[in-house]
Amino acid sequence: MSVIYLLLAISICVAIVFFIAFIISVKSGQYDDSYTPSVRMLFEDELVKKAPEKKSEPIQLNKSLNN
Amino acid sequence: MSTTNCYHCGEDCANTPIDFDDKSFCCNGCKTVYEIFSTNNLSYYYDIQSAAGATPKIVEGKYDFLASESIVEKLTEFNDGAMQIVNLYIPHIHCSSCIWVLENLNKINPAVSNSQVDFPKKTVRITYASDITSLKDIVLLLAHIGYEPYISLDDYDQKKKSVNRSLLYKLGIAGFAFGNVMFLSFPEYFDLASNKTNGGEYWLNEYEGVFRWLMFTFSLPVVFYAGKDYFISAFKGLRSKILNIDVPIALGILVLFVRSTLEIIFDWGPGFFDSLTGLVFFLLLGKFFQQKTYSFLSFERDYKSYFPIAVTRILSNGKEETTQIYTIERGDRLLIRNEELIPVDGILINGNAKIDYSFVTGESEPVYKTSGDKIFAGGKQLNGAIEMDALKTVSQSYLTQLWSNAVFQEDKSSKFQTLTDSIGKRFTIFVLSVAFLSAGFWIYFDSSKALNVFTAVLIIACPCAIALASPFTLGNMLRIFGRKKFYLKDTQTIEQLAQIDTAIFDKTGTITTSKKSVATYEGMQLTEEEESLLKNTLRASNHPLSRILYDLLSEQNIETLDEFEEHIGKGIEGTLKDSRIKVGSANFVGKNQTEASESTAVHISTNEIYKGCFVFKNEYREGISELFNAMSKTIQLAILSGDNEGEKQRLEQLLPKLTPLYFNQKPSDKLQFIKSLQEQGKKVMMVGDGLNDAGALAQSNVGIAISENVNIFSPACDGILDATRFTELFSYIVASKKAIKIIKWSFILSLAYNVVGLYFAVTGQLEPVIAAILMPLSSVSVVAFTTVATNLLGKKLK
Numbered sequence: 001m002s003v004i005y006l007l008l009a010i011s012i013c014v015a016i017v018f019f020i021a022f023i024i025s026v027k028s029g030q031y032d033d034s035y036t037p038s039v040r041m042l043f044e045d046e047l048v049k050k051a052p053e054k055k056s057e058p059i060q061l062n063k064s065l066n067n
Numbered sequence: 068m069s070t071t072n073c074y075h076c077g078e079d080c081a082n083t084p085i086d087f088d089d090k091s092f093c094c095n096g097c098k099t100v101y102e103i104f105s106t107n108n109l110s111y112y113y114d115i116q117s118a119a120g121a122t123p124k125i126v127e128g129k130y131d132f133l134a135s136e137s138i139v140e141k142l143t144e145f146n147d148g149a150m151q152i153v154n155l156y157i158p159h160i161h162c163s164s165c166i167w168v169l170e171n172l173n174k175i176n177p178a179v180s181n182s183q184v185d186f187p188k189k190t191v192r193i194t195y196a197s198d199i200t201s202l203k204d205i206v207l208l209l210a211h212i213g214y215e216p217y218i219s220l221d222d223y224d225q226k227k228k229s230v231n232r233s234l235l236y237k238l239g240i241a242g243f244a245f246g247n248v249m250f251l252s253f254p255e256y257f258d259l260a261s262n263k264t265n266g267g268e269y270w271l272n273e274y275e276g277v278f279r280w281l282m283f284t285f286s287l288p289v290v291f292y293a294g295k296d297y298f299i300s301a302f303k304g305l306r307s308k309i310l311n312i313d314v315p316i317a318l319g320i321l322v323l324f325v326r327s328t329l330e331i332i333f334d335w336g337p338g339f340f341d342s343l344t345g346l347v348f349f350l351l352l353g354k355f356f357q358q359k360t361y362s363f364l365s366f367e368r369d370y371k372s373y374f375p376i377a378v379t380r381i382l383s384n385g386k387e388e389t390t391q392i393y394t395i396e397r398g399d400r401l402l403i404r405n406e407e408l409i410p411v412d413g414i415l416i417n418g419n420a421k422i423d424y425s426f427v428t429g430e431s432e433p434v435y436k437t438s439g440d441k442i443f444a445g446g447k448q449l450n451g452a453i454e455m456d457a458l459k460t461v462s463q464s465y466l467t468q469l470w471s472n473a474v475f476q477e478d479k480s481s482k483f484q485t486l487t488d489s490i491g492k493r494f495t496i497f498v499l500s501v502a503f504l505s506a507g508f509w510i511y512f513d514s515s516k517a518l519n520v521f522t523a524v525l526i527i528a529c530p531c532a533i534a535l536a537s538p539f540t541l542g543n544m545l546r547i548f549g550r551k552k553f554y555l556k557d558t559q560t561i562e563q564l565a566q567i568d569t570a571i572f573d574k575t576g577t578i579t580t581s582k583k584s585v586a587t588y589e590g591m592q593l594t595e596e597e598e599s600l601l602k603n604t605l606r607a608s609n610h611p612l613s614r615i616l617y618d619l620l621s622e623q624n625i626e627t628l629d630e631f632e633e634h635i636g637k638g639i640e641g642t643l644k645d646s647r648i649k650v651g652s653a654n655f656v657g658k659n660q661t662e663a664s665e666s667t668a669v670h671i672s673t674n675e676i677y678k679g680c681f682v683f684k685n686e687y688r689e690g691i692s693e694l695f696n697a698m699s700k701t702i703q704l705a706i707l708s709g710d711n712e713g714e715k716q717r718l719e720q721l722l723p724k725l726t727p728l729y730f731n732q733k734p735s736d737k738l739q740f741i742k743s744l745q746e747q748g749k750k751v752m753m754v755g756d757g758l759n760d761a762g763a764l765a766q767s768n769v770g771i772a773i774s775e776n777v778n779i780f781s782p783a784c785d786g787i788l789d790a791t792r793f794t795e796l797f798s799y800i801v802a803s804k805k806a807i808k809i810i811k812w813s814f815i816l817s818l819a820y821n822v823v824g825l826y827f828a829v830t831g832q833l834e835p836v837i838a839a840i841l842m843p844l845s846s847v848s849v850v851a852f853t854t855v856a857t858n859l860l861g862k863k864l865k
Contacts, residue, residue: 004274008281012247019243026235036186039163040170 075101076213077118096123100212104168107175112168119164121213129404130210132377132389133203141223142202144192150180151197155216157209160189169214176200176208191216220374220392237293238355241348244285244293248344251278251285255337256836279331282340290324294347309484312491312534315498319529320347326522339526342838346531349846357538357545357558366556366784370445370467370758375408381454392461399457409446411457412464415439418453422446425576427466427758435652445758466734466758485562486810487537491530498528505829516831523833527824531842532817532849536810540853544806547861552789553799560785563769565803566750567702571741571763573755574708574718577773580686580790586619590671590679597673599624600648604641607631612669613639613650616681638670648673653680690794692721698797699723703749707732707740709759738762754796758782771796795865802864809856813849820845 071080074090075097084091085098092098100120104112132138145152166184169191173179178200182193193205209216301317304310320343327338379402380390387402392410403409420436427445436442442455444464461467506521541558548555555561572578593601603626605617630642638651649656649672656672670680698704705727706718712730741763744751753760753767756774761782764770772784773793788796824841827833
């Protein structure tokens with residue numbers, strides 16, 4: 001039955017690993033700004049797509065929106 | 068006629084669009100930004116969000132002070148000679164295009180190695196190689212692409228702020244411990260009443276000790292780190308002889324911990340570690356929810372946020388030097404460039420001053436001064452460069468000396484007793500008496516149970532739900548108000564707002580708009596021909612007043628003028644056939660201005676004969692009459708104005724009868740006025756807008772600043788109200804009162820739970836599992852009740 005010590009130790013170790021990960025992420029400022037990253041992560045993909053076909057259609061779209 | 072909108076900023080291009088690259092621009096500035104972006108492969112900017120840009124306004128020499136080593140040292144976050152990191156506040160940041168272009172600055176300037184935008188704060192943190200480029204270059208680059216950073220004296224004084232993340236850590240620790248302790252309590256939950264002696268499940272009993280001591284270990288950081296604020300606050304309260312809500316909370320935590328520890332030491336039972344960690348976790352969650360901050364707004368601004376870091380001083384040998392503004396002394400000759408702020412009171416020596424005092428008074432129309440006139444700190448020069456002699460130092464100027472008043476050093480919040488605290492006091496007395504009475508009863512009947520009952524009462528009566536009611540109700544109200552463009556500093560302000568019985572309003576800029584769209588003509592009747600000429604002359608001018616007047620005049624045939632000339636800062640001149648018209652300031656059209664006129668006027672003369680003038684009136688905000696009438700039923704009103712009595716009659720018509728009106732009030736008079744009202748026991752709300760109201764805003768119980776543009780300007784206050792929502796002010800006050808009612812109802816709800824819990828406690832039947840069910844249940848239902856109730860309240864608000 002002493003396997004329960006092992007199981008407890010494993011479960012607590014896993015919990016502590018996540019806890020440390022949380023502390024590190026707070027410390028590095030990841031929780032300071034919870035909005036900008038949500039916008040930023042959308043940019044990269046668009047950039048790659050954009051490279052070959054520069055100045056595409058959206059310009060027309062903008063004009064019709066403004067009028 | 069369809070209008071063309073600028074491809075860069077979206078403004079109406081008016082009569083003269085600039086075409087470039089198949090796109091229209093309203094001005095050369097916007098075109099230049101487009102050129103910069105497209106040559107640097109950044110035209111994606113326009114794809115993310117159309118017309119997101121701002122017209123760059125670059126003033127030559129404005130950032131010369133950034134060349135000074137000592138100023139750069141103060142502004143940068145990190146500086147090791149080769150690399151510098153600076154955090155700049157950019158008010159224009161407003162969409163994803165902004166984030167994208169600012170984070171791609173290195174495409175324009177390769178010396179920038181990293182730039183990161185914090186959107187809620189509207190700041191960008193730029194890392195750059197300072198041996199290749201300089202802070203001045205970076206700032207100029209930003210200004211050239213329409214993202215001019217806002218650098219003020221406040222940035223210079225600021226100690227490098229460290230972010231306070233302790234609540235997040237505490238919440239993390241409490242949550243971590245709560246989850247694990249719950250998990251470790253499972254054996255106890257499944258095997259409730261058994262132990263080794265009466266033959267319970269073997270392996271549950273065998274390892275009982277291990278589970279219990281593990282729970283004890285997990286609860287240590289919760290009690291001594293996560294919960295320490297409650298002990299500190301309770302101790303402080305007791306020392307100043309106040310029973311605040313934290314006293315029963317701290318008592319509850321302490322008793323829970325001590326009793327549970329004793330229980331496991333002497334093997335009496337499993338203890339209440341699950342309830343203990345859960346309690347602290349929920350309490351911290353409430354705190355976290357209450358802590359809604361509008362990080363892009365600042366409620367603690369003083370004049371420093373508006374004053375520049377440095378100005379140009381002209382030395383006696385005629386040379387110019389950039390000097391930090393604290394070093395300005397009486398008698399110094401200063402050069403104030405176009406768009407620069409006047410840092411000290413002084414005498415105008417040279418140049419034509421056109422000074423915008425809107426920071427100070429809220430009055431948007433600039434005033435004209437000629438050499439020899441006294442000019443005051445806080446005004447912004449709008450018309451070329453001027454020279455002035457300083458009469459005072461920065462801190463002694465008419466405006467800035469207001470901040471030496473003691474009211475700015477006080478912390479308003481410490482004086483106010485919140486509803487939770489006042490209830491907490493009665494609650495603590497009640498709980499302690501129940502605990503002692505029932506313990507006394509059990510000593511008489513069964514003394515072995517006395518201590519058990521005493522601690523059980525303190526545990527179950529721990530006012531977790533009461534302590535949560537207020538943060539969740541008010542925190543949610545704060546968010547609802549925020550969505551309605553009414554930004555409050557903290558939840559306490561809502562409680563204060565609910566108690567208001569007197570409301571004082573500033574006039575200019577608060578109940579009047581800065582827009583001027585009403586003008587009356589005074590003077591000789593204009594002939595039809597003259598009117599047509601006037602309209603056609605105005606058509607050619609881009610001056611804001613010309614455009615307003617143009618829109619006001621009746622439709623005329625469009626004729627091309629034979630001659631047109633614009634004299635900047637004076638007026639315009641137009642000729643058609645043999646008639647000639649001059650429109651502009653009194654001196655320009657040839658009228659000797661005798662009396663100093665307070666109102667804005669456009670004078671007209673034809674063929675050198677003075678005809679008359681259009682007088683622009685302050686326009687009152689729409690619906691203020693209704694607002695004041697509704698408010699006057701429950702709240703005492705008064706108007707405090709820094710202006711003269713010129714508008715008295717119009718105000719009397721608009722306001723409810725017998726509303727007191729006070730004119731010619733200096734900033735310090737306003738402060739004193741509020742103070743005297745408070746001494747009569749009134750709860751005063753001050754509604755103002757300019758820096759001249761700052762004293763009154765700080766002195767009042769609730770200071771609300773009205774702001775046309777929430778991002779840019781507001782003096783120190785408790786709340787900022789978007790000017791478009793001004794007429795809703797009263798409904799917001801009513802909503803705050805209702806929010807307080809919601810809190811009272813949830814107190815009743817949580818008391819009901821407490822009564823049930825107390826029944827178990829007093830009769831000595833409190834099992835850990837009952838506590839573990841009752842505590843979260845009461846908390847969750849109170850939170851659910853307040854959330855639903857406040858959301859219903861919010862729906863009714865416009």
